[in-house]
Amino acid sequence: MSDVIAYKVNGVVVDTQSYDGNGGEEILFDNSKEALDVIRHSCAHLMAAAIKELYPNAKFFVGPAIEDGFYYDMRVMGNGGEKLGEADLELIEKKMKELALAKTDIVKLNSTKAEVAAKYASDDLKQEVLKRIPDGVVSLYSQGNFEDICRGPHVPNTIFTRFFKLTRIAGAYLGGDENREMLTRIYGTAYADKESLKEHIRIIEEAKKRDHRKLGAEMKFFTFDDDIGVGLPIWLPNGARLRSKLEHKLYKTHRLRGYEPVRGPEILKSDAWKISGHYANYKENMYFTVIDEQEYGIKPMNCVGHIKVYQSDIRSYRDLPLKFFEYGVVHRHEKSGVLHGLFRVREFTQDDAHIFCMPSQIKENVYEILSFVDTLMSAFGFSYEMEISTKPAKAVGDDEVWEIATKALKDALDEKGLKYGIDEGGGAFYGPKIDIKITDALKRKWQCGTIQVDFNLPKRFDLGYIDENNERKQPVMLHRAIMGSFERFIGILLEHTAGELPFWIAPTQVVIIPIADEHLAYAKEVHSLLLELGVDSEISSKNETLNKKIRTAEKQRVPMIIVLGDNEVASRGVALRDRRAREQKDMNLDEFLSFIKVKLNEVNI
Known part of the structure; x- marks a missing residue:
């Protein structure tokens, strides 16, 4: 059997079932990113096939490959009507191994959306999947007795999915909508060889020992209390000491780098959020209340408060750049299903800063921020990489303005000879950004800090400065957080150091x-x-x-x-x-x- 599991044609991965034999670059059965994506996607289907044999009542929603593995969302109960739990994973793995070693070909079938809808008329989850697919040709993949709607790509034979491990079972709302039913989600991972899988399992076991929730309880750093509310951490004396030391050290460093401390209110009239665009583009993530018949929004970000600091005085080109920083407490309405220790909470504190500068000063200030990032990450022993996130589907501002802002970030990194990736559509709604992704002791990647170039908010709030010709000009606003949030950073640091803090x-x-x-x-x-x-x-x-x-x-x-x-x-x-x-x-x-x-x-x- 050939080791070719797919092809890359004009930058797009095409499986062997779809390849027409023209101009393709071979993707071999190995641990390259392209190969792992195909292997893991196929392994999700292998898991679903095994579950269908063990629990014939199971119905399946979606099963994508993700950064370090795969998952499948499904409606499934044990044959006695009980919910599946961690103990059932071993049985599923055993059946998966049997199916993988059967060396069954994976077959692709193209059909029309109407035909597929009729075929699965009694399967409401398949109908939900079809709603998300445009009209036209719909592809299905089958292996043995199992078939599912899927765009692929997949490996040609189940033997390529034999090195796998199921890692955990969780709940997930249908389509990510917390108003809909909770499905069962099973996570797993897969590799092209036994040694890589074994190393991954070792890291998983080590990660369990380093879990910041476990360490936080042992070391008496923080706690959560349902009487207070989910996603709202309570900092105990030990944790508060740690935060205080970090804050004090960073305060001095900010001052030495020319930042001025400021503080904005934590609740602002909704009118301000309408001007900023948060009301139209971020409202579902915010909390609102009514005071004296006026709607207010609790801040999810600190930028509007810092804009008001800028507007508190007449600004000259001689004043720029102006650098404001704040340890700003923010609140975001995160769905309960995604809350996770300190990594995902509803209240957190950002090491937030905003730099107001002339367009000609963008690069030098981005360089200063990158220097700050490098100094801080080196202090904690983190390596890191950068990624530029571009305009999302839901955004404010003209395409031309976005292109100028995105080019400014790319130019800054290019001129410094710094490598970066591109995350198309991953920017904030008001501007593109550089995401700082750190790598911890277990080689896991975490997104922490950001650097954002914003022409939109200065325009929406009519910010200005007087230039050397006594003319009014619009400044550029740089949004900057290095750690991202104290909560998330401390959680990562605890796992990175296994609690052995500096x-x-x-x-x-x-x-x-x-x-x-x-x-x-x-x-x-x-x-x-x-x-x-x-x-x-x-x-x-x-x-x-x-x-x-x-x-x-x-x-x-x-x-x-x-x-x-x-x-x-x-x-x-x-x-x-x-x-x-x-x-x-x-x-x-x-x-x-x-x-x-x-x-x-x-x-x-």
């Missing part, structure tokens, strides 16, 4: 363990000296054994532990256990405090 932002940096009561006075003195340096420490004075106190501190992933006994009190020293360096050493108190000062400043952002 010393300078660890919520508790030192645990002081006095061996006996007579050593407590010295422990309190050390605690006070550390506090004066801006170091958070805790005294472990519970009536527990020394070993248990050390284990407790290590479970909390505290970077440093100092033990104080008779020798340390007499010599005014400390017995240090450095968790990060995995070292133990004795130091006098002055040496220890000097060492701590160095650790506090080892990262310069």
Whole structure:
């Protein structure tokens, strides 16, 4: 059997079932992106075929390939009428393996939409799929007894889908509409060889250990409470300390880079959101209320408040660029099905900034932001890549303005020789953007920061400045967030470090363990000296054994532990256990405090 699973014709992947033999570049059975997309899409159908054999009552909606695997949405119950759960995945996998090794050809059939609609007249989910397909030719793919509506592409034979793993089961609203029924969604992944699959499974298991929700509970960082509301994190003292340190460090860095702190209100009249375009283009993601018969919207973004700061004074070209920043609390109406720990919440805080500048200043300010990004990501050990997102279907402003803004971003990256991808249609409704995508310790990619060029909002709010010829001109507005949000970034950082946070932002940096009561006075003195340096420490004075106190501190992933006994009190020293360096050493108190000062400043952002 040939290793060719598809072809690439004029940039489009075409499966062997559809290929006419002209001008195609072979796509082999390997782990290239194109090959994996075809393998994973086909593996989704393999899973559906297995489920149909095991649970004949199952009906299927859609089953696409996604970035790291695939999923299928379906209506399915166990043969006893029970819901499927994680325990059922093993049985499904076993049947999938059997079907894959049967080496069944995957066959494509073209038909008309009317014929397919008649064929599946009694299947309401198939009818939902057909609603999303334009009139004309409709393709179906079959393998053995299983057939489904699908545009493809697919591998030619089930043997190419044999290296797979089902990863989890979840609920998903039909078509993503939370007002419709909840379907069962099963996720999986697939590769072209056993070794790659094995490595992926290893990463999944490691990711479970690093899950920020688990670590957040263990380390007492944050919690959620249904009495308060879903998607609304409650920050406990440890988590609040971490956030505070991050905020203070970034505040100084912003000021050194010429940013001015500002603060806008968290609730604005709907009139402002109508001018900005949020009311027409983003309303479904916002919360509204009525006060004195006037509608107000809780802000989902900070840009309108910063625009009002700009409008508070007459601006000259000599004032530009003006850089405003805010740790802005925003609220967005995320659907309950997509909420996930700190990664997707309804209330979060952005490290938000807006730069108002002349068109001639766009590049230099984009460069400054990119420098800021690089400094911050390097401090946390993240590698990153960039992607330019272009005009979406739902947008404000003329095409010409969008082209100018998009070209400005491309030119800035091109002139610096920086690589980037293109996400067609992924921009904000008011302007194109550069998305910063970081890679963590498990080689997972996360979208965090953005840089957006916006000619539209300055025009809609009639912003202006006086140029060197005493004429009124319109400024450009750059939207910028580097971390994206504190919540999401902290969640990513917890999983990236497995909770072993850098010393300078660890919520508790030192645990002081006095061996006996007579050593407590010295422990309190050390605690006070550390506090004066801006170091958070805790005294472990519970009536527990020394070993248990050390284990407790290590479970909390505290970077440093100092033990104080008779020798340390007499010599005014400390017995240090450095968790990060995995070292133990004795130091006098002055040496220890000097060492701590160095650790506090080892990262310069």
